[in-house]
Amino acid sequence: MSFALGVCFLAAFTPIEPGAPSPVFDLKLFRxxxxxxxxxxxxxxxxxxxxxxxxxxxxxxxxxxxxxxxxxxxxxxxxxxxxxxxxxxxxxxxxxxxxxxxxxxxxx
Incomplete structure (x- = not known):
């Protein structure tokens, strides 16, 4: 249950984060x-x-x-x-x- 919830939050976080004005974590680092x-x-x-x-x-x-x-x-x-x-x-x-x-x- 908690693993599934974590995956859902990660799926929501990934597309929203790059467009944020001040991102918590720069996903471009993974390039x-x-x-x-x-x-x-x-x-x-x-x-x-x-x-x-x-x-x-x-x-x-x-x-x-x-x-x-x-x-x-x-x-x-x-x-x-x-x-x-x-x-x-x-x-x-x-x-x-x-x-x-x-x-x-x-x-x-």
Missing amino acids: NRAFTVSSIVAVIGVPAFLGACFSMSMWGWARSSTRYPPRVGLLFLLLQGPAFVLIPIVSRLLDRVAASLVSASGSP
């Missing part, structure tokens, strides 16, 4: 292929990551015989830790190398 692809990846990737975090917390909590929260926290640190290290490196790398090469390498 840029890099923006479109990165938006699609974000829409798919963020729920997948959050689902992995939720599953990891439930798995860690269920597997912990003592229900010791720091153990579950350690699982999250292992899940997110590489990103804390790689994000500054990748952002500096993007200044020197084409973004298509960085994203094709699988870096975050």
Whole structure:
């Protein structure tokens, strides 16, 4: 029901928005292929990551015989830790190398 309602609102928003005097979101941005692809990846990737975090917390909590929260926290640190290290490196790398090469390498 809510998904169908969201689709209806999106269908109404799409033709009305370009003609607005002050649009909320410029739909012309989707003509840029890099923006479109990165938006699609974000829409798919963020729920997948959050689902992995939720599953990891439930798995860690269920597997912990003592229900010791720091153990579950350690699982999250292992899940997110590489990103804390790689994000500054990748952002500096993007200044020197084409973004298509960085994203094709699988870096975050």
